[in-house]
Amino acid sequence: MSTLQSIKGFADLFESQSTLFTQMEDTARRVFGAFGYKELRIPILEYTELFSRSIGTETDVVQKEMYTFPDRKGRSLTMRPEATAGIMRAYIENNCSAREAVSKLVSFGPMFRYERPQKGRMRQFHQLDCECLGAHEPQADAEIIIMLMYFLKELGLTGLSLELNTLGCRACRPAYHAALETFLSNLESAALCEDCRRRLATNPLRVLDCKEAGCRTLTAHAPLIRDHVCADCTTHFDTVLDIIVVANIPHTLNPRLVRGLDYYMRTTFEVVSTTIGAQGSVAGGGRYDGLISQLGGPNVPGIGFACGMERLALMMAENTSALPRPDFYIASLDPAAPTVALTIAQALREAGFSGEISFQSKSLKSQMRQASKNNARFCLLLGGDELVANSVVIKNMDTGEQIVQSQQALAVWAKENRGVL
């Protein structure tokens, strides 16, 4: 292993990839901005306790996936594995609830989880995060789901399915968990797969989400959350569904949809793609009333979601618009010419044109090949007789036509004939 190698799961994004991320961020600012969301940039490092207290100490994320280390004074820091916790901290610390009844925040950036990389999963990955704080009404749930689906549509993505579920609230969830555990413990536990036998102890809800056919049939008649939630939760979820139906948003109810982070309650949702490999979950979120107060803040409700940007990029990949074409490429036929080229190029750029110069003075054939590859609209040839004559040959790379101009007048001439160069 060489230190001159990137860290496993940490990727370099060159133009073809980075333009996709730029496009996502631009679309996000436009779409979410139209719903009143304001951008918030939060730190990458936080005290470890923030994550363990919000995400849940028993979750896989906290137990085995965080990049955690001590700072120089021995305090435990963690590179954020998700954005919600940090946003909550910022919201509380800056006393946002006193300034506005509802805060709508959007944030994007890198997240870090120590997992085995595979398609659609990196150790440093990027999420786009929206949080709506201060609204407990079901209309807020519906709006954020509608907004998310609108955003994905604006990115030109298709073939996505929206799954919805409710997890109940603090009042009714314990009863459901008890009913589920009773059901599971009455099963022939040996018939469950190895993973599920482990889940019985760690996270019984996950057993419902198992992909093994054997477990599927065993749990086919397991108690479902929907049948156990309280009247308030039922009303809440029904209202959300009514709005989603009226808004004509295709969706499926998935009573087995479970969230991996402890703070979720009531409405949960996930957007899934079947086209990008095993890690098909593209966006996920839900309501988390109680999280802010649990972190020591005011009793403010919240709902939000996160989008996996790498996973969106996988879907957008073949969709890229043509890259902008440079106006000029300056090729030199003489070792002294690149010096002159710098002056000419800068005058052209200040006149509003874009382009590069070749610092080498190679053969004409080779230079023209480079100019071709550069895809510039015009190739400017410097050197030889023309250099002596203080002029430059301008060749139209599409038509092959060429004319000669004086070097000093070039930028002015080009500006006056903008359509030409």
Next chain:
RNA sequence: GCGGAUGUAGCUCAGUUGGCAGAGCACCUGGUUGUGGCCCAGGGGGUCGAGAGUUCAAUCCUCUUCAUUCGCCCCA
């Protein structure tokens, strides 16, 4: 943390029951051409991922290791 696949030229990959390392594309030089794209000729490039073992001889067989990749788990 667990499993499968793969590491050979800048890129995509061939290859040998173990015997001097290959192609296409790219790059460079020259020719042809309307100063670049097509065509022709030539050329540069590789500790065959790394380390150990077996052997007269290992890119090939054995072991170890590192990396990449797909899946499990988990998540977005």
